[in-house]
Amino acid sequence: xxxxxxxxxxxxxxxxxxxxxxxxxxxxxxxxxxxxxxxxxxxxxxxxxxxxxxxxxxxxxxxxxxxxxxxxxxxxxxxxxxxxxxxxxxxxxxxxxxxxxxxxxxxxxxxxxxxxxxxxxxxxxxxxxxxxxxxxxxxxxxxxxxxxxxxxxxxxxxxxxxxxxxxxxxxxxxxxxxxxxxxxxxxxxxxxxxxxxxxxxxxxxxxxxxxxxxxxxxxxxxxxxxxxxxxxxxxxxxxxxxxxxxxxxxxxxxxxxxxxxxxxxxxxxxxxxxxxxxxxxxxxxx
Amino acid sequence: xxxxxxxxxxxxxxxxxxxxxxxxxxxxxxxxxxxxxxxxxxxxxxxxxxxxxxxxxxxxxxxxxxxxxxxxxxxxxxxxxxxxxxxxxxxxxxxxxxxxxxxxxxxxxxxxxxxxxxxxxxxxxxxxxxxxxxxxxxxxxx
Numbered sequence: 001x002x003x004x005x006x007x008x009x010x011x012x013x014x015x016x017x018x019x020x021x022x023x024x025x026x027x028x029x030x031x032x033x034x035x036x037x038x039x040x041x042x043x044x045x046x047x048x049x050x051x052x053x054x055x056x057x058x059x060x061x062x063x064x065x066x067x068x069x070x071x072x073x074x075x076x077x078x079x080x081x082x083x084x085x086x087x088x089x090x091x092x093x094x095x096x097x098x099x100x101x102x103x104x105x106x107x108x109x110x111x112x113x114x115x116x117x118x119x120x121x122x123x124x125x126x127x128x129x130x131x132x133x134x135x136x137x138x139x140x141x142x143x144x145x146x147x148x149x150x151x152x153x154x155x156x157x158x159x160x161x162x163x164x165x166x167x168x169x170x171x172x173x174x175x176x177x178x179x180x181x182x183x184x185x186x187x188x189x190x191x192x193x194x195x196x197x198x199x200x201x202x203x204x205x206x207x208x209x210x211x212x213x214x215x216x217x218x219x220x221x222x223x224x225x226x227x228x229x230x231x232x233x234x235x236x237x238x239x240x241x242x243x244x245x246x247x248x249x250x251x252x253x254x255x256x257x258x259x260x261x262x263x264x265x266x267x268x269x270x271x272x273x274x275x276x277x278x279x280x281x282x283x284x285x286x
Numbered sequence: 287x288x289x290x291x292x293x294x295x296x297x298x299x300x301x302x303x304x305x306x307x308x309x310x311x312x313x314x315x316x317x318x319x320x321x322x323x324x325x326x327x328x329x330x331x332x333x334x335x336x337x338x339x340x341x342x343x344x345x346x347x348x349x350x351x352x353x354x355x356x357x358x359x360x361x362x363x364x365x366x367x368x369x370x371x372x373x374x375x376x377x378x379x380x381x382x383x384x385x386x387x388x389x390x391x392x393x394x395x396x397x398x399x400x401x402x403x404x405x406x407x408x409x410x411x412x413x414x415x416x417x418x419x420x421x422x423x424x425x426x427x428x
Contacts, residue, residue, distance in 0.1 A: 013401045016333040101399055136334075
């Protein structure tokens with residue numbers, strides 16, 4: 001361990017020591033013509049809808065790093081509490097850590113109050129944390145759940161503003177998804193209709209936005225029950241490698257059909273073996 | 287977001303004495319650990335959030351005490367601040383980091399988790415003060 005003469009212990013949390021160094025490096029790197037590494041984002045389509053008995057949340061499953069798909073099947077619907085789930089768009093690490101911290105805080109809070117946590121509590125905790133960091137934490141969230149007051153749906157923006165609405169969309173594909181919602185949403189839908197609506201909204205985002213893709217995940221939250229459907233629908237089917245000879249998918253198989261190689265000659269040599277010794281060894285099967 | 291200029295970031299609810307020069311073990315700028323020094327670096331924050339984060343706990347406490355004073359009168363924050371002052375004095379040996387459990391309990395942050403518990407935990411810090419020097423510094427003998 002390094003030892004300095006007098007060391008003051010700082011309380012912890014974010015350390016801004018490297019900011020100046022990073023600013024210098026970025027200036028130098030761009031002069032040399034390289035580009036600094038990009039954070040992994042979830043250029044995304046996430047949405048939620050309130051229906052008769054609860055809330056349906058939906059998300060796509062693509063995570064991008066600049067122009068490359070970093071994760072083809074990432075999970076964007078995060079657990080907050082048994083009755084509250086949260087979809088996250090923006091920087092993947094930020095959404096992940098923010099939802100985990102709020103989930104822990106909500107668990108401690110509900111142990112302290114002795115009650116099931118409310119969606120409004122999670123909303124307030126999230127918005128206060130995001131406002132504290134002035135938008136530098138890039139997490140755009142769709143928070144939904146069912147508590148003692150019924151189903152609730154909130155959308156939370158990176159700077160800390162929130163909206164409480166019956167249907168919300170976020171992410172780069174939000175406009176495509178919102179178009180579907182604006183056309184077909186009506187209050188007090190049935191569960192199947194709500195699931196179909198969310199599925200179509202996410203599919204619109206997947207097919208019309210470059211940042212969204214792969215599968216559609218759904219989460220149906222009702223009073224006392226949560227259905228986490230992952231994947232609910234595989235919208236972008238990736239082809240399976242086929243073995244042309246057999247016609248069914250076998251990867252890396254080197255088996256050849258009978259008759260591939262023509263037989264030229266066949267010689268049969270019988271080996272004459274005589275039994276010299278025969279002994280029996282019992283196996284210990286205990 | 288950055289419509290405010292850099293000058294306005296220097297003003298804060300709690301006056302800051304400036305981001306003082308980072309002196310290393312021999313009293314000179316420690317270039318290896320803290321980078322090159324410049325007057326600009328010492329006066330201006332390296333990140334817009336740096337000042338607000340440094341004073342966040344103080345500002346929160348100020349706000350809470352003000353609210354308490356408005357609701358319950360002057361005695362409430364006065365009594366609480368006395369307790370805070372007492373709790374802050376409960377520390378370990380000068381070179382060991384303290385958990386500040388009493389202070390946390392008074393503040394109510396013993397059942398919350400934030401970034402200060404996960405990132406840069408002082409218990410896991412890689413730097414430690416020299417025990418003899420730290421004790422002498424604390425006792426004022428140095």
